[in-house]
Amino acid sequence: MMDKKIPVAVLAATGSVGQRFIQLLDNHPWFEVTALTASDRSAGQLYGDACHWVLPDAMPEWAAKMKVLPTAPESTDAPIVFSALPADTARDAEPLFAQAGKAVFSNASAYRREPDVSILMPEINADQAAIVDIQRKKRGWKGFIVTNSNCTSAGMAVTLKALNDQFKVKRVFAVSLQALSGAGYPGVPSMDIIDNVVPFIGGEEEKLEWESRKMLGRVQGESIQPLDFAVSAHCNRVAVTDGHVVCLSVETESKVSVEEAINCLQSYQAPEVSRDLPFAPKPVIVVRSEKDRPQPRLDRMTGKGMATVVGRVRPDPLFGLKMIVLSHNTIRGAAGGSIYNAELLVNLGKIV
Numbered sequence: 001m002m003d004k005k006i007p008v009a010v011l012a013a014t015g016s017v018g019q020r021f022i023q024l025l026d027n028h029p030w031f032e033v034t035a036l037t038a039s040d041r042s043a044g045q046l047y048g049d050a051c052h053w054v055l056p057d058a059m060p061e062w063a064a065k066m067k068v069l070p071t072a073p074e075s076t077d078a079p080i081v082f083s084a085l086p087a088d089t090a091r092d093a094e095p096l097f098a099q100a101g102k103a104v105f106s107n108a109s110a111y112r113r114e115p116d117v118s119i120l121m122p123e124i125n126a127d128q129a130a131i132v133d134i135q136r137k138k139r140g141w142k143g144f145i146v147t148n149s150n151c152t153s154a155g156m157a158v159t160l161k162a163l164n165d166q167f168k169v170k171r172v173f174a175v176s177l178q179a180l181s182g183a184g185y186p187g188v189p190s191m192d193i194i195d196n197v198v199p200f201i202g203g204e205e206e207k208l209e210w211e212s213r214k215m216l217g218r219v220q221g222e223s224i225q226p227l228d229f230a231v232s233a234h235c236n237r238v239a240v241t242d243g244h245v246v247c248l249s250v251e252t253e254s255k256v257s258v259e260e261a262i263n264c265l266q267s268y269q270a271p272e273v274s275r276d277l278p279f280a281p282k283p284v285i286v287v288r289s290e291k292d293r294p295q296p297r298l299d300r301m302t303g304k305g306m307a308t309v310v311g312r313v314r315p316d317p318l319f320g321l322k323m324i325v326l327s328h329n330t331i332r333g334a335a336g337g338s339i340y341n342a343e344l345l346v347n348l349g350k351i352v
């Protein structure tokens, strides 16, 4: 517990991910929300009026009474900014916050490809946090930008990291079944998704094919060098509210039995610096042994939505090993992931 909580701002607080931030930051032991922003459509209104709340628990009272501010650095003194901005807005807005000295924890894809920006997941690549010092120096910013992974890449990257540490990953084949909340609110029209699977999500396959390589990479010199393995991905939207499933086939350099793979996944531990933070999943990976799990409705809240759930680990005739991976897209894959990132950077003393 800290003596005094650190003020934080939430950008695009009215959207699908923004609402998760409000829910998850309610009573956070280290952070206190002092500013909420959104688009010009909402700025000036009370959050309770501007936001169409779509989460099951009630909107926290403190949030309902806050005034929505314009998305500009002048709107807040908070040293930490959680961004749920759309990518095109994030591209221009997030650097302004970083220039103004803020630690920006972004959910947008706008900066994920930059070599001096980490796609940080404290349970697998806490060492990449070192890149923020390089980024500050290179860009002349007092603050910095750290991004989250794409919501579908998150569970897959955790699983691959555990397997790679012991058996070295060579090739991956991934088929996603992605929840509706991943498309924001109101998202996919009901007439498109009821009684249906939509076999296309713009830009998603490309993200899945390179993000986990960067997440498993290392800081070398002034940039993050992705790990060298190949990924082929198919992405599908399905009529599930929350929780992305990935059917994963993995080829490893050393031969691995199902039993060895399960032991490896179950025993995987986050680096020590990330292990005991408030949002740390414990355990990082939960392996289900039933023949029909994990399922989004039943398993997405495992570890308060922060754990990666793996099941049906079995031999694959082409790749060696296959399994099902589930991860909560708006918690581990978005707001919860950003909060965990901020906790890590505070723990490392990188935020004033």
Ligand SMILES: NC(=O)c1ccc[n+]([C@@H]2O[C@H](COP(=O)([O-])OP(=O)(O)OC[C@H]3O[C@@H](n4cnc5c(N)ncnc54)[C@H](OP(=O)(O)O)[C@@H]3O)[C@@H](O)[C@H]2O)c1
Pocket: 011, 012, 013, 014, 015, 016, 017, 018, 037, 038, 039, 040, 041, 042, 043, 071, 084, 085, 086, 087, 089, 107, 108, 109, 149, 150, 151, 181, 182, 183, 184, 185, 186, 329, 330, 333, 334
């Ligand atoms: N949903 C997921 O599972 C998920 C997971 C990982 C990452 N992401 C990423 O997170 C970001 C937010 O996604 P979402 O699902 O929350 O979208 P969303 O539900 O469509 O919400 C969009 C939010 O952005 C705000 N906004 C739009 N234009 C703006 C502008 N010009 N200036 C300031 N605010 C603006 C909206 O405010 P108004 O209410 O005022 O319009 C709203 O708060 C995206 O970059 C997305 O790719 C989403």
